[in-house]
Amino acid sequence: MKKEVTINVNGTSYTEEVEPRLLLVHFIRENLELTGTHIGCDTSHCGACTILLNGDSVKSCTIFTVQADGAEIATVEGMMQDGKYHPLQEAFKEYHGLQCGFCTPGMLMRAIDFLKHNPDPTEEEIRWGISSNLCRCTGYNNIVIAIEKAAEKMREVEVETVA
Amino acid sequence: MEFTCKTSKEIGGMGHSLKRREDDRFIQGKGNYVDDVKLPGMLYMDIVRSPYAYAKIKSINTEKALAIDGVITVITGKDLEEHNLHWMPTFLSDTQMVLPTDTVMYQAQEVACVIATSRYIAADAVEAVEVDYEPMKPVMDPHKALDPDAPVLRTDKEGKKDNHIYHWENGDREKTEEVFKNADVVVKEQIYLPRIHVASIETCGCVADYQTATKKMTVYMTTQAPHAVRTVVALVAGHVGLSEERIRIISPDLGGGFGGKVPIYPGYIVAITATFLIGKPVKWIEDRTENLQADSFARDYDMTCELAATKEGKIQAFRIKTLADMGYTDGSANPSKYPAGMFSICTGSYDYSTAFAEVDAVYTNKPPGGIAYRCSFRVTEAAHAIERMVDILAQKIGKDPAELRMENFIKKDQFPYKSALGWEYDSGDYHAGLEKAMNMIGYDELRKEQVEKRAKGEYMGIGICTFTEIVGAGPSKDFDILGLKMFDSAEIRVHPTGKAIARFGTKSQGQGHETTYAQIIAEELGIPAEHITIEEGDTDTAPYGLGTYASRSIATAGAAAAIAARKLRDKARKIAAYLLEVSEEDLEWEPGKFSVKGAPEKSKTIQELVFAAYTNYPPGMEGGFEAVHYYDPPNLTFPSGAYICVVDIDGKTGAIKVRRFVAIDDCGNIINPMIVQGQIHGGLTQGIAPAMYEELIYDDEGNILNGSFMDYLVPTAVESPKWETDHVVTPSPHHPLGAKGVAESPTVGAPPAIVNAIVDALSPLGVTHVEIPVTPYKVWKILKEKGVVD
Incomplete structure (x- = not known):
């Protein structure tokens, strides 16, 4: 019944036997114990479980682990490089882009993908770009500013991005 | 008066925008949120919930569930009854089933709990539990709940002959009646604030861990009030050996709360019971649908509001009569002397000496209600009532709503000010706040622009809200929860x-x-x-x-x-x-x-x-x-704010665009300006949410019609405007730091500002009030009714 999968997460390859119905978010959180990826709903609306799957931001609560067999995944735990924050992490802290922190990992992963496709966005574009992710604390003002500022910095310096 | 830092940046005392160490x-x-807690040998709990709003339970068959490999046990109300753990108190001294023994009282009520070795097996077993129900016609309309022929819902309460919970009143009924009789102008409006849900992005849950060797119960739990929970658990479960020194509640990182993590939900109690009986840790994490459908709700206040004034617009008296739908039980966590919370702040920021407020609360077959949605016990309801009524008065006598407010404000030299309903407001400068907001948004220019737009048949509105809050409960002489003083x-x-x-x-x-x-x-x-x-x-x-x-x-x-x-x-x-x-x-x-x-x-x-x-x-x-x-605070604190909102409404579709929103807050002295601003941003988005998007809807059979994020519309970054904020500062004279508290002001102040703007935009059509949430469809229906669209 179980199926073997090999998935690379944050640069490490994992081979495990999983039930076909195991959601990717549970594989990440429970099998790999990477609990930075959160679960906020069961309808793929809140985006707390957003990760990068082969570089694209996806909601890991609506993907089966077996669908990710052979894939490269990045989670929030993979953002820091050489002990240094990613510009998005730095900007979220600097511009108070988080409060309870629960939506933050998903928001960060979504922002990485968004800026990859649109490195110099307007405020309006950022708002639409993160409309896949709900935040109940910040009112989004400072998240938008943090993404703007991180984008500026990322345009100046080549950033070692995850995945 | 602006606060100046007394400490260096290195020391980082008050007034510095230190980056957050969290x-x-x-x-x-x-x-480390509760679902991140993983203990050796941990089991998982999942819950069988009622599909009916009101039904007799004829039988529960757990045989098939128990046959599933990995299922440890299924706990029902009868099992809890054996240990006398099937009922628990709410924080406001009502009672609530933990699990039912014979009747379910609302849809999604907890009926049985499955304990299994994995969350997937637990979910399978939930499907396999067979419950035979005999559905009954639920009472969903709070007005009908008081009809003489309405079924009495709380038959568990001895001698209960109706669905009435309490009558609360404050003020001078006769004197108010007298002022109303002689007033030049009286305005009246029915204002309904529907049920809404805090919907913190993290749902509720716990990991309960009873160690049989040490007899110690540790519960990692999503709670805003861990100490009160420990005491309640000791009171409920003391007779089975869980005395208070053996209970340890740990509230780890919380993914938002907003009032929704104050109540004690049945799931916690069953998980605690389960680990106590089994001797292994038990994790229970609700999913979003369960969270939206069964956890406590806010609002559901139906208010009849009246304001009396002179023909010049000097406010003379306010009267408000409210019907509160509490659902199956009064789930409020209010101070015990205040069943309607701080609703008597409803006289607002204005100087008049006569008012009367009353609330009648009733039971229905909705889930437990009465908690706050980021507000200090019914302050949002109170502020919505008075701030709408002031605008309705302004509209009636043809006066600019800013001018009307300026003429009626309590003046700064009147503080401390005794309000018509007995509160002593500590400090404030309402004129300065509104003036600052008007300057910041360019009020006079906006009014000119509005005249031009109206001439072209365009719908632009400007809405003001100048609220006073009451927070920081509270002085021990009046404030307690279950007898516990609120120090x-x-x-x-x-x-x-x-x-x-x-x-x-x-x-x-x-x-x-x-x-x-x-x-x-x-x-x-x-x-x-x-x-x-x-x-x-x-x-x-x-x-x-x-x-x-x-x-x-x-x-x-x-x-x-x-x-x-x-x-x-x-x-x-x-x-x-x-x-x-x-x-x-x-x-x-x-x-x-x-x-x-x-x-x-x-x-x-x-x-x-x-x-x-x-x-x-x-x-x-x-x-x-x-x-x-x-x-032990000597008094409550009274933050205030002056908010102005500008909306543009599409005359063909009813679409509402919040063009600008300025919020001037007075929360006294500020400790960390960056954090305070962040709190205000977040609170404003939780203000636009009920004003324009959020409402929990039930049909006559008690079915919730929008119990998931699919259609319970939490604003995204697109719906949330770019907030503009600033402050006036009047330190609280009785607080050692001159601070007042801030996090809920914006949620209180934003909805009336937005509704006032929308009504202002539609006022040329004769519109005086719109109920929240004001959706494009509601506006379109008005446009259609008035013949603006075909």
């Missing part, structure tokens, strides 16, 4: 090298207490904030307190921190006098050190004095450097 773990994905606490322990740890009875859910509390202690002791660790949420280590809600943390525990720190400063002064061989009166304090008056070179830093408290203190003095304080 953030490092959160941005690395290293927070709160701080304990500061400074280590020999001058670094400190402080613990509190409150519990942050994103408010940044770890940063803010450290700043308060830094302000008072001069120890750099970065060297002060803050802990909350562990009842084994933190001093007792009633928790974080109703914007009470700074008003109570923040004050406790200041006073505990001052006790330590007094001790430091004594040590300094001893070491410097002068009398205490000869010493003067500047943040971080005592020096001899007139001889500033003779000084001792706080670090030296703390070290001396362990190594070289005066004979007869107690060693060590610790203090604790339980702060």
Whole structure:
């Protein structure tokens, strides 16, 4: 019944036997114990479980682990490089882009993908770009500013991005 | 009066926008939320819920569920009944089933709990539990709940003959009647605030861990009030051996709270029971659908509002009659003397001496209601009523709503001000607030633009809200929950090298207490904030307190921190006098050190004095450097705000665009301006949410029609406008730091500002009121009714 999968997460390859119905978010959180990826709903609306799957931001609560067999995944735990924050992490802290922190990992992963496709966005574009992710604390003002500022910095310096 | 920092940036006391120390773990994905807790041998719980709003349970067959490999047990109400654990109190002294033994009272009510070795097996087993129901016709309309032929829902309450819960009133009914009779102008409106849900992005859950060897119950739990929970659990389960010293509640990082994590839900109690019976840790995490359908709700107030005034617009009296739908049980966590919470703040920011307010609460077959949605016990309802009515009055007499407010405001030299319903407002400068908001948004130009737009048949509206809040519950003479006085606490322990740890009875859910509390202690002791660790949420280590809600943390525990720190400063002064061989009166304090008056070179830093408290203190003095304080506030605090909103409405589709929103807040002295601004941004989005998007809808059979994020519309970054914020500062005269609390002001103030703007836009069509949430469809229907669209 179980199926073997090999998935690379944050640069490490994992081979495990999983039930076909195991959601990717549970594989990440429970099998790999990477609990930075959160679960906020069961309808793929809140985006707390957003990760990068082969570089694209996806909601890991609506993907089966077996669908990710052979894939490269990045989670929030993979953002820091050489002990240094990613510009998005730095900007979220600097511009108070988080409060309870629960939506933050998903928001960060979504922002990485968004800026990859649109490195110099307007405020309006950022708002639409993160409309896949709900935040109940910040009112989004400072998240938008943090993404703007991180984008500026990322345009100046080549950033070692995850995945 | 603006606050000026007394400490250097290095010390980081009040007024500095220190970056939050919480953030490092959160941005690395290293927070520790309840679902991240994993214990050896942990089992998982899932819940069978009722598909009916009102039904008899004829039988529960657990056979097929128990046959599934990995299912440990299924717990029903009958099982709990054996241990007398099937009922529990709510915080407002009502009662609630943990699991039903014979009748379900609302849709999604917990009916049975499955314990299994994995969350997937538990979910399978939930499907396999067979419950035979006999559905009954539910009571869904609170008005009909009071009909003589309505079925009595709470038959568990001996002698209960109707569905009425309580009548509460405040003010002078006769005098108010008299003023209304003689008034030039009376305006009246029916205002309904529908059920809404806090929907914190983290749902509720727990990991309950009973160790049979030590007889210790540890519960990691999503709670805003861990100490109160410990006491309630001890009261409910003391008879089975869970006495209070054996219960440890740990509230880990919380993914938002907003009032939804104050109540004790049945799931917690069953998980605690399960680990107690099985002897292995049990995890229960609700999913979003369960969270939206069964956890406590806010609002559901149907208010008949009346305002009496002179023909010039001088307000003379306010009267309000309310029907409150509490659902199956009164799930409020209000102070016990105040069943309708702080609703009597409904007289608002205006100077008049006559008012009467009453609330009747009823049971229906909806889930338990009455909690706050980021508000201090019904303040949002109160502010919505008065702020809408002031606009309706302005519209009626043809006066600009800003002018009408300016003419009726309590003046700053009238504080402390006794309100018509008996509160003593501590401080405020309402004129300055509104003036600042009007200048910032360019009010006069906007009114000119509106005239031009109206001439072209365009719908532009400007809405004002100038609210007064009442927070920081509360003084022990009047405020308690289940008899527990509403003080709160701080304990500061400074280590020999001058670094400190402080613990509190409150519990942050994103408010940044770890940063803010450290700043308060830094302000008072001069120890750099970065060297002060803050802990909350562990009842084994933190001093007792009633928790974080109703914007009470700074008003109570923040004050406790200041006073505990001052006790330590007094001790430091004594040590300094001893070491410097002068009398205490000869010493003067500047943040971080005592020096001899007139001889500033003779000084001792706080670090030296703390070290001396362990190594070289005066004979007869107690060693060590610790203090604790339980702060009992002398009064509540009264934050206020002046908000102005500009909307543009599409005359063809009814689409509403919030063009600008300016919020001027007065929360007294500010400890961390960055954090305060963040709180206001977030609260404003939780204000636009009920104003334009959120409402829980039930059909006549008691089915919830929008119980998921698919159609319960939490605003995204697109719906949320770019907020513009600023402050006026009138320090609270009775708070040791002059602070008032801030987190809920914006949620209170934003909805009326938005609705007032929408009504203003539609006022040329004769519109005087629109119920929230104001959706494009509602506006389109108005446009159609008025013949604007076909």
